Amino acid sequence: MAPQAFETDFWKDANLRKVWDDIVPGEPRSTIPYTLTREAIELYCASVGEDHPIYFDEEYAKTTKYGGLIAPPSIHILLMFACTPVDDWMRSPGTVNAGQSWSYNIPARPGDVITLQARALDKFIKRERLFVVHDNVFFNQRGQVICSGRGWTIRPQ
């Protein structure tokens, strides 16, 4: 399977992205399905030092209640960018993460085709800063909720 293309220059297409004024709370963001691979899970694990065999050792994983390899719950960090297009405002250079809260239902697994339902839920101004509240839910190919979360970002403009 060919690797899924990803534009790493966040300045490119920056002019296509919504500024704070354009963001409509409640309006769904466009998203794209993403096939989670074992390689992507292993790279994510390496970046935070995850070394539990449940993520790497298939024989071990089969003996656990999960019955096979899973991804760490925090894999939604990757999924957030993997499931959104280049003109999504999460990519606006200068977007500052101000806080997050996530609830976990079932693990994501290698081979899952993951979809995202996302929207801005609220936007407000505090101490002259432009905040947006993000509302995100990830599903697997069977329509089961993997996790859901809320994020607060400060917009650069």
Next chain:
Amino acid sequence: MTFESLRAGEEIKGPKFAVSRESIRLFCDASLDYNPLHLDDEYMKGSFGKTHFGGVIMHGMNNFGLISRMITDWAYGADAVHRRLETRWIKPVRPGDTIQPIGTIRSKQATVKSRWVLIDILVRNQEGEKVASGEATVEFPTS
């Protein structure tokens, strides 16, 4: 470790994590978050969105991932399940810093169908300064 044996005030020590430009770059590749906050020194000398950092900073979500690693590694050993994590960023983390999350059991509670442990989270840097705080919920299923 069992739900019954846990006591408020008990500590969970998370892993120490040495932050470098390389670790931040690896997190960019792993998370696909290539925001210039984490890559571009020139950009970070300026101000934007009423914020100013003066140099590249680690992803807040790198911190989140490290806390999550602490919680899951602790929970797997007890056949428990990491169910929730909420975080707030207090201070930027920069290349050269070493951070470590610590969890403190705050309380435990049974509901109609399950049992839950609430954990206060604090992440400190090598100076002992608080860089992030939060709270986690771990489920201890009854069957």
